[in-house]
Amino acid sequence: MENLIHHLGVVVRTVRTVNRDGKPATAAIAVRSYDTDIGDLWNAITTAERIPRWFMPVEGDLRLGGRFQLHGNAGGSIVGCEPPRRLSVTWEYAGEVSWVDVTLDPEGDDRTRLTLEHVAHVPEEFWDQFGPGAVGVGWDLGLLGLALHIETGASNPPEESAAWMASEDGKGYVRASSDGWCEAVIANGADPDWAREAAERTRRFYTGDSA
Secondary structure, eight states: OOOOGGGGGGOEEEEEEEEETTEEEEEEEEEEEESSOHHHHHHHHHOTTTHHHHSOOEEEOOSTTOEEEETTSOEEEEEEEETTTEEEEEEEETTEEEEEEEEEEESSTTOEEEEEEEEEOOOHHHHHHHTTHHHHHHHHHHHHHHHHHHHHOOOOOHHHHHHHHHSHHHHHHHHHHHHHHHHHHHHTTOOHHHHHHHHHHHHHHHHOOOO
16 A cells, blocks of 8 residues: 555544533544545445445444444444445443434535544543544544445455554554644644643554653
């Protein structure tokens, strides 16, 4: 895989403090557009045949009310499905439950804007350590995989992704993504010194670097 850092520049990142189930929560929001029509993009993010080509293998009952499980990662329930506009799921991982909403909006015949919002009651100690980048970097990588799939129609083999993540290009991508979420949380009023320290810890977590 080549240096793909230019993909980060087309993502708009926002961090907001919201209310969920009567309690304060944090929303990490990523927005980017893809050069395909809304039907194709909806198909790419909702069908079991295509999801593994850009994200990770999935199993389960992929319809409203059903449950899904991503191999080695989160599972959850499909709580909202309005083809081809909106998908809402619970995101259940390591004993925590959060919520992911994906909205598609056409921008002409062959371009579609995707808005992903991940809302969570983040444990204080986890937030203090990593900030929004813990989830944000993962979604940046997922949106990159989706972009490459839309552009080429190809799959993204796990072994190739792992090799790229370990490369200087991959590590540079993670650093730039973590920095982007750092700026987003600062814009939401966070202390800049803490935000930058958390972004650095996030970078090390994703790349496995000790320094």
